[in-house]
Amino acid sequence: MATANKNLSVYDKATIPNAKDLRFGIVVSEWNSEITEELCTGALEALLDCGASSENIIRWDVPGSFELTFGCKKMILDTKVDAVIAIGSVIQGETKHFDFVCSATAQGIKDLNVQFNTPVIFCVLTDNTLQQAQERSGGKHGNKGTEAAIAAIKMATLGA
Ligand SMILES: Nc1c(NC[C@H](O)[C@H](O)[C@H](O)CO)[nH]c(=O)[nH]c1=O
Numbered sequence: 395m396a397t398a399n400k401n402l403s404v405y406d407k408a409t410i411p412n413a414k415d416l417r418f419g420i421v422v423s424e425w426n427s428e429i430t431e432e433l434c435t436g437a438l439e440a441l442l443d444c445g446a447s448s449e450n451i452i453r454w455d456v457p458g459s460f461e462l463t464f465g466c467k468k469m470i471l472d473t474k475v476d477a478v479i480a481i482g483s484v485i486q487g488e489t490k491h492f493d494f495v496c497s498a499t500a501q502g503i504k505d506l507n508v509q510f511n512t513p514v515i516f517c518v519l520t521d522n523t524l525q526q527a528q529e530r531s532g533g534k535h536g537n538k539g540t541e542a543a544i545a546a547i548k549m550a551t552l553g554a
């Protein structure tokens with residue numbers, strides 16, 4: 395289902411485990427910060443809405459989406475979080491750099507989920523235009539940060 399047919403911010407709290415005792419890491423890319431800050435806000439609001447405590451949420455910033463893999467790995471190794479949310483916004487430019495950044499970031503985060511036992515949630519927008527990114531970070535299609543927070547809670551409690 396395309397995002398155009400799904401609001402990324404809709405969730406039923408009755409179906410979400412309570413996040414009261416969970417610890418979360420959020421690693422945020424500074425590239426396209428007008429987008430990534432909105433994604434982070436959506437994630438934080440959803441985590442708190444579902445019972446998480448602000449003192450149990452650690453935020454680190456990295457220069458760009460390519461650095462999300464290292465930042466999330468360091469978050470896993472250096473802290474005791476139950477899940478990590480990787481937040482980025484990659485927007486197509488004039489060259490193929492977009493393809494390499496998107497692919498490397500997706501593969502890197504996937505690899506972290508294979509190598510470690512702490513779920514890392516892929517909250518990286520990969521858009522053709524700024525408008526598409528705005529629509530998915532608090533615009534008409536909702537906020538992928540909200541969606542990522544819910545996924546983080548579910549994965550942190552998987553099998554519990
Ligand atoms: N163009 C975008 C980038 N590019 C920067 C890379 O992510 C990386 O920081 C650089 O190549 C140094 O390693 N990053 C984004 O997150 N979004 C973009 O649109």
Ligand SMILES: CC(=O)[C@@H](O)COP(=O)(O)O
Binds near residue numbers: 485486487489491495
């Ligand atoms: C995703 C990128 O790295 C891209 O925005 C950089 O722009 P350009 O391809 O015009 O150099």
